[in-house]
Amino acid sequence: MHGKLITFEGGEGAGKSTQADRLAKFLNKAGIETLLTREPGGTFGAEAIRDLVLSGTQDRWSGLTELLLMYAARLDHVEKLIKPAIERGVWVISDRFADSSMAYQGHARGLGKERVEAVHKAVFDDFEPDITILFDMDPVMAMKRVETRGEKISRFDAESIEFHKELREAFKKIASDNPDRIHTINADASIESVETQILFAITQKYPELAAQLTRAD
Numbered sequence: 775m776h777g778k779l780i781t782f783e784g785g786e787g788a789g790k791s792t793q794a795d796r797l798a799k800f801l802n803k804a805g806i807e808t809l810l811t812r813e814p815g816g817t818f819g820a821e822a823i824r825d826l827v828l829s830g831t832q833d834r835w836s837g838l839t840e841l842l843l844m845y846a847a848r849l850d851h852v853e854k855l856i857k858p859a860i861e862r863g864v865w866v867i868s869d870r871f872a873d874s875s876m877a878y879q880g881h882a883r884g885l886g887k888e889r890v891e892a893v894h895k896a897v898f899d900d901f902e903p904d905i906t907i908l909f910d911m912d913p914v915m916a917m918k919r920v921e922t923r924g925e926k927i928s929r930f931d932a933e934s935i936e937f938h939k940e941l942r943e944a945f946k947k948i949a950s951d952n953p954d955r956i957h958t959i960n961a962d963a964s965i966e967s968v969e970t971q972i973l974f975a976i977t978q979k980y981p982e983l984a985a986q987l988t989r990a991d
Contacts, residue, residue, distance in 0.1 A: 776861070776863060776864070777802060777859060777860030777861065777862065777863045777864045777865055777866065778865045778869065778904040778905070778975045778980075779834035779856060779860060779865075779866050779869045779902075779904050780787070780797070780865065780866065780867045780868070780869075780903065780904065780905050780906075780907070780976070781870065781871040781872065781873070781903040781905075781906045781907070782794055782857055782867070782868070782869050782906075782907050782909065782917065783868075783870060783871070783873045783874060783877075783906055783907070783908050783909055783945060783948075783956075784909030784910065784911065784918060784940055784945060784961060785909075785911065785913055785941045785942055785945070786917065786920050786928075786930060786931050786938065786959075787911070787914050787916035787917060787918075787919035787931075787941050788828075788909035788910075788911045788919075788961040789909065789911075789968065790870075790909055791812075791869055791967070792965060793909075793965075793968055793969060794810050794867045795810070795905075796868055796965075796969050797867055797904055797969075797972055797973075797976070798810055798867055800843060800922075800924050800973060800976075801865055801867075801983075804864050806983075807863065808840045808864065808865045808866070808867060809859050809864050809865070809866045809867070810867050810869075811851070811855060811856070811866060811867070811868050811869070811872040811881075812845075812868065812869040812870060813847065813848060813868060813869065813871055814827055814828075814843075814844055814847035814848070814851075814870075815847070815851070816851040816855050816856070817850050817851050817854045817855050817870070819847070819850040820847035820848070820850045820851045823843055823844075823846055823847035824847065825842060825964065827840060827843050827844065827847070827929070828892065828928040828929055829916070829928070829929065831929065832929050832933060834929065834945060835991055837883030837884060837885050837984060838879075838885060838889075838947065839880050840878070840879050840883065841873075841875060841879040841880075841883075841885060841890065841893060842893070844874075844879070845875070845893055845894070845897050846876050848871070848875075848897070849897055849898075852901065854896070855918075855927055855940045856868070868903075871903055871906070872894055872898075872902065873906060873908075873945070873948050873956070875890055876891075876948055877894075877941050877944040877948060878930070878942070878944075879939065880944070881910040881940065881941070881943075881947070882937055882940045882941050882944060883885055883941070901956065902955070904955075904979075905947070905955060905957065905976065905979050906952070906955050906956045906957070907956075907959060907972055907975060908945055908948075908949050908956050908957065908958040908959065909959060909961035909968075910942070910945070910946070910958050910959065910961055910964060911942075911960075911961040911962050913935060913938035913939050913941070914935065916938065916961075917931075917935065917938060919929050922933075928969055939982070946958075957972075957979075959971040959972060959973035959975070
């Protein structure tokens with residue numbers, strides 16, 4: 775099979791990183807080489823931009839500056855890591871991609887759908903993920919996870935609960951606008967249940983994966 779780009783989206787604290795690891799193991803068992811990455815980040819240049827975007831006070835950057843920084847990081851990420859991997863037949867799993875820019879900067883920061891779409895079109899034309907898994911979770915519960923995971927709090931983590939509620943609604947709207955690509959799962963569930971939901975979505979889109987797993991067993 776050709777390489778694919780699978781993206782995980784959703785608010786903070788939804789458990790995307792844990793599930794990315796589990797999906798990679800599933801794909802490897804099916805005989806598919808995988809690559810785990812994240813946004814902003816994934817390359818040396820994009821990781822440097824990540825530090826700029828995620829650190830500091832909430833008002834460090836305007837919404838438009840955030841958007842442009844995110845797309846600078848994303849372009850480096852795609853050109854140097856994602857596209858070369860896909861061309862080699864690798865399946866790339868990315869913790870966040872362009873839907874996050876639409877949710878965070880387009881909706882929560884108030885830039886608007888049209889402005890974000892214009893930037894995306896200018897940078898990537900029609901490049902987009904093959905399938906996206908949206909982790910939907912109650913923002914109050916998600917932020918409790920963030921507080922207890924023992925990691926440095928980012929500018930986005932530190933935003934108000936109203937901001938995170940708006941993000942949730944934004945992601946729901948993005949999913950409703952892209953039903954063929956985006957599959958929404960209940961991220962409030964147990965780790966095993968979330969994994970089952972993800973594997974169901976993936977094997978529904980790529981039935982050959984289920985057959986390969988059966989042969990591997």
